[in-house]
Each structure stands twice: as structure tokens, then as C-alpha cells.
Amino acid sequence: MADRGGATMQNPVFIPGPTNLPEFLRKAVDMPTLDHRSSAFADLLHPAIAGVRQVIKTREAEVFLFPSTGTGGWETAISNVLSAGDAVLAARHGMFSQRWIDMCQRHGLAVEVVEAAWGAGLPADRYEEILTADKEHRIKAVLATHNETATGVVSDIAAVRRALDAAGHPALLLVDGVSSVGSMDFCFDDWGVDIAVTGSQKGFMLPPGLAIVVFSARAMQACATAKLARCFFDIRDMGRSNAAGLYPYTPPVGLIAGLRLAADSLLAEGLDVVFARHKRIADGVRAAAGAWGMPLCARSPDLYSQTVTTICTPPGFNATGIVTRAADVYQTAFGTGLGELAGKVFRFGHLGQLSDMAALSGLAVLEMCMADLGLPVRLGSGVAAAQEVYRTTAVQPMKQAA
Template identity: 65%
Template sequence: MSSQNPVFIPGPTNIPEVLRRACDIPTMDHRSAAFPPLFERAKSGVKRVLKMDEGEVILFPASGTGGWEAAVTNTLSPGDKVLAARHGMFSMKWIDLCQRHRLDVEIVTCPWGEGAPVERFAEILAADTAHEIKAVLVTHNETATGVVSDVAGVRRALDAAQHPALLMVDGVSSIGSMDFRMTEWGVDLAVAGSQKGFMLPVGLAIVGVSPKALAAMEGATLSRCFFDFRDMLKLGTPYTPAVGLLNGLGAACDMLLEEGLDNVFARHHRIAEGVRKAVVGWGLRPCAVAPALYSNSVTAIVLPEGIDGNALCRHAADAYGVAFGAGLGEVAGKVFRIGHLGMLTDVLALSGIAAAEMAMADMGVPVTLGSGVAAAQAHYRATKTDPVRAAA
């Protein structure tokens, strides 16, 4: 596959050249006086991106899944009950992680294409008068289906029930691309990764930890070693840090904040809307069952019966040197995914839409070449001078 073509997977994302250079630094002694300013720049930048007024940011050399494990093991004990919905591959993986750690997971099963069931969560939390549920897990952006969930709604459900459970949020494919308000939404643990909205190579698990979660850490008895918050808070970097990535993270936060977070989110919405206009132009539909659930970082597109989405992705890679996201789990073979997050512009999005059209036509999908491109072009032309208006 040609490295000159952008990728259209929902992460790892395309890396801006300035961030590639920021990661490419000479070896540094991370015990020297030169390291703390670099480290603090990254952490303070993440706090601002998370819209986090208090608490701690902890950065592990790991992926987002490591962040999940850190969030769970540092705040819970064996046998603790947690509430979670299963509505996509990544919500399912988080449930599996909890079960492997001997937690009692109350699972609400939803169709793939729907978000976290806020009303059902509210009923369960209101009925839990003994407060047996210690944590509620929400996948903010379900990457497998292109569905965003209402984190603020889950917080309202917790507050209405006067329930003390921790609110843990997987923001791996949303943070840095879509609006996230850690303090306002009362999120106790927010998990992100370097390779998506922060536009860096994979390698950093980013965890925002509220004061309430820090207090829960003191009584938690699940085993942890590498992912122990206490060591990280005491020593900063108890083992060798990913110095280049940390320098890149500081630069990435500066880039996002310089653009302005509202502008970043509006840009993602505008580009995502162009992709969704293209989907309608093709006569297809997103996997997300309602517009309110549409993700601004990835769109999963349902293909006609008999068309294998994973085969389509392989063909796009072989014939045109472009990467789209294959279907996962229950939607494997039924959808393909176009990632539209991070370093992306109208022009780059249009190239992905055009390549998807060609690949679908080759595979026998009844699309008219140019139909999706024209629909996206019309949207981008109409919204190019006022991206904030486009997000309204």
C-alpha cells in the first residue's frame, strides 16, 4: 500500500508532519532536569482538552486498552458490581476485561447501531437502593458501529438516583475529535489513546482521574502493578517513559488548543456530515440507527445483502492503495467504515469518498460513480466559510 495515500480507518489516524517531527527527538535522560517540563506540558495540555478542572492526568506507555485496565484495577475490588451496555465491539471488550478481573458485570444488551441505553440505566440505578453498583461504564464513541452515546445523560441518571457509582468513560475514539466535558459531565475516569484524536502514533494510554476516583483508589484491592496509579502519582514515571510520544502529545495539545476546541469539533462535524451526505447519495445508510447517534469520528456504512464489507476493504487496499475500516464483531462483513478524525480536510475526505465509490462499484454495489462525491462537495461548498454554523 502506498504510504502517500491517507488512511480512512478510525485510528491510528494520519499524523501531521509537525507532530511526526515532535516525536522524532534525540534520546533524553528521563531522570534529568530536561524531562519534567516536557512531561508537565503534555499533562496540562490533556487536562485542557478533557475540560478537566481538577484531578490528575496519568500517562502510561500503552494503548487505550491499557487505560481501561488501569481505570478498572485502580478503583475497584474483586466481586464489585459494575453496570455496562453491550452494543458494539469495544463496549463488549470492556465488559470482557471486567469479567476477567472477577467483577460482577450487569450487562444491558442493545442492538449494534444503538448507543448506551440511558433510560434503562436510570431504571437500574434507581432500583439499586443498596448502591451495590460501584461503577457505570460508557463507551462514548463505539468505533465498530459509528455510534456516539450520551455521557451527560448517564450522569443525569446517576444524579437523579443519588447514586455514588463511579462514571467511567471510554473516550478513545472521541476525545480530541468530539466535545468531551469531564468536569461538567461528572466523569470520574476518562480513557483516551494517543493514536486517534491526538493524531500521534499508538503508544500512550491517557487517563483522566477525578478526585472521587483518586479517593476510590485507596480502598481498591484489584491486583495492579504496571498500571498502579499510586506509583505513577508518586514517581511520575516509575519506568521508562515514551519520551518522544510525550513530546508529541504536548505538541498535539498545543495544536488542538491553538485551533480552538470548538473549531476542532465543528471541523469534525462538518467533514463527517459530508461523508454522511455521500452515504445518502449512494443510496446506503449508516449503521447508527438515528441521526442523534451519528459519530463525528467514524461512519459505519451498511452494505447491500451479498456484499462482503471486509472483502471490499481488502479490494480497496489492493486496487487503490487506500485503507478503510473493516466490520467487527456482529457487523463483520456487513459494513465498512470510513474514519474521518484527526488530520483531515475537505480535500482528503473527498479523496476517500471517491476511492470508496470506485471500490464499491468494482465489488458490484449499485452506486453511481460521482454520486457520493457530488453530495459531499455540495455540503463542503455550502459550509466552507462558517464551520461553526455547520455544527449548529
């Protein structure tokens, strides 16, 4: 990227993924060719899987690493445990919950969709009503988006598990944790999750290219009777190969090497510290939005995401103009509004490797863009509000794995 003076430069990105690459992880991915049928590959693969298991807080669930993205992870989840015509329960409350629903429908699944407002969380109480009424246990899986990246809303996955248990329902719980795992607390075992999906390019701070999928024992059992077509994403092939330290096809060796180090880094920093760091930075961004007089898309504080904040601009103003000007004039990237929020919001991603100072620079750029476009925002007001958050809370430096 070149600045207006012609010099090569790279500003941090403030999109909710792919995230900024820490230099030590960029170097880990940039490695010489390795024979993936040698024991050296197993020395990368098995520790990477073990590290993911710790980050996602499971003791015995199976972890699979596919050359793909979160979308491929969604397909892995449904194709390995479901059959054509199976009923699935899902809520539509943002762009990414909608995309998973669309995928299920394309696979010939019968999706019962619960509509919720964009900006609201997943309606666990409505799930419980539907599951309780399903006396024949027609519903085979419940889908839940933990962190809706379009709206900046986090949903209570433990509440979904409680709904399933209260209804006495055996449906599998499938959770999209693409923009939460590694940045926000995700308790696979304690929440009773059956399949969790994430990717390399978010909380693990790597380039896109790995779909990371975690299966419980119940989900593994369901694979034996599932009839949806699967080949590339067949966890049985992947599991057999992984057990021998191998891959069923050519693996993305560099990304797996990076994942091993990324998981080690998160664990070395301490997961609680990682989560607190994300919350601190998010609190500063939210304070800035308040100083600008701009509401958040998330409808209440209990729904605030710690990885992305979706900020509403005044009615009649095209929010996409802020993002475009930031990119064209100040060489800085923010997220646009998606779906029914297009033109109404902009998104500030604050996950992965991000510091207070970087967040403040992003807020300063946003203020310049808004002032340039005629919004009544006083330069420095949002930055000052965020500074008050950052200067009055403890700073925890990000650690690297040894």
C-alpha cells in the first residue's frame, strides 16, 4: 500500500477479519517446503490440534483442520452429521446466520427459521418452545451463531444448551464461533456444544486458509448414519489420516505451523488476559461511539461483541462513504454494513493483535473521515473518550510463545 507521498507503508486494518498478522506468526507461516508424509509434519499437526483443543476448552473433542475458511467449516459440520430432508432449527439475526441457513437449504435440509431483529441476540426462549413442541424429535440439529459479525452481537450459547436440556431434546448443537474463538471465551465442554466452527484468520491471527472444526463424541457418532454427500470435508478420512500424523491430501503446512504457534501464544498470554484485552479495546471503541452520539447496532450491553463494534450513522447518511474515504484517502480499512444494514452502519473490528495505540489511531482516522464528509463530529472527542478507558485500566502486553 502506498501513501500519498509515494512511500510504501502498511496501516493496521480494523475489519473483523482477516486480522492484522503479528510478525512472529507471519514468519511461522513463511517456511521452506516440508515433506508432509514425514514425521516432521506430525510434529506440527498434533501440537496444533492439541493447542486448539485447549483454546476452545475441551478435553476430548476431536479437532479437524481443513484447507478452507469458516464457510467450509459450516459445510463440514452439516454434511458429516445430517441427511437430506433432516429438520434443522436456526435463527436469522444477521448476515452470517443467514448464510449458514442458506447453505443448509442448498443441501436439501428442512430449516425452521426463527426470525429475530438484526441487533438482537439469538432467541433461546423461542428455541425452547419449538424444541419442547417437537415431541417426535424431528429436529436433528440446532444452529447458533455465537458472534454475529455483521451486527456486533454475541449470543448466549449456554442458554441454547439449557433450552435443549429443558426440552429433553436430543438435537445436536452446532455453533459458529468463527469470529469469537481465540478472542472471546468459548467453553465447548461446559456449554455442551456438539460441533464448533472457526477459522485461522480471526482470533488465531493467521492468513485465511484453515477451517477449524471441533466434534463432540455425540457428533462423531452421528457421522456413522449421516447421508449427505461429503468427500473433501469427510472427517472420517481426515481423522484416520491425522491419527497417523498424515493428511488425506496435500495439507497447508505453513498455516498448520502458524496455528501451532498461535495457539501456544494465546495460552502463554493466558486466555483470561486475552479476553480481557479484547474487552478493554472494545470498551474504548464503544466509548468513542458514545462521544460521537452514534448508537450501536447491538441493542443492549449484554449483547456487545468484544471482537467487532457495529456503529449506526444518522438516518439519511450513507455510512459506506466513511469506509470508502478511509481506504482511499487515509489507507485504513474498516468494515462496511452488510445485508439489510448496508449503508446504515460501519464496523470497527478489534480482534487479534491490536493494541490501545492502534485502536486510537483507527478512531482518529474515523473522526477525520466523518468531519470530511460533513458529520457534526468534533475532532478528538471519540479519541479522548477511548483514552479515558485505556488510561484507567491495566495494560496487559501481548506475549509471544517461546
